[in-house]
Amino acid sequence: DTAVSQTPKYLVTQMGNDKSIKCEQNLGHDTMYWYKQDSKKFLKIMFSYNNKELIINETVPNRFSPKSPDKAHLNLHINSLELGDSAVYFCASSQSDLEGDTQYFGPGTRLTVL
């Protein structure tokens, strides 16, 4: 069973288009995240939701809008795509306890903007 799944795995689109990436977790976790990994492999958090409530909103262009219909899903919608948006986007989920805060990552969505 896939713990954190993302669709699509690859996304190639033209500048100016609007696209969405979907994420689902079946771990029963309360918290979900979106990360952006650039060509240098740097992982940068974009958003975090806890029980459908936005708790972290890093300095991200407002063209990026997360939506959490329920605590098992966190989608990412991107408007007016730009060349610099090309990256791999990872969804993750976690459940904090006294021992730690293991984040479980999805397989990633490679976005290429032409």
Place this chain on the structure above:
Amino acid sequence: QQQVKQSPQSLIVQKGGISIINCAYENTAFDYFPWYQQFPGKGPALLIAIRPDVSEKKEGRFTISFNKSAKQFSLHIMDSQPGDSATYFCAASHLGGSEKLVFGKGTKLTVNP
């Protein structure tokens, strides 16, 4: 401001050797220090983690060493194998706080056969 500094950026080790990756943090509120392993085309996965109440944690060939006073921690991979070739990320966070998990910039490890 980068809160977790990781070095080296890349590392080449011979099979059977010891791989050592170092990280330093700035925020003294951090109390959880995980290492993530990422293979090409995959998402990062938790490898091993440590809390600051211990100075060392070992799981198989992987060991975290933690120096609270120096605000440094490191990953040691003993008897490195070609299958260990991956990108390794250190990270830090404050459990129960509003601090998010902050990642280092990653170390690409190549283990030659």
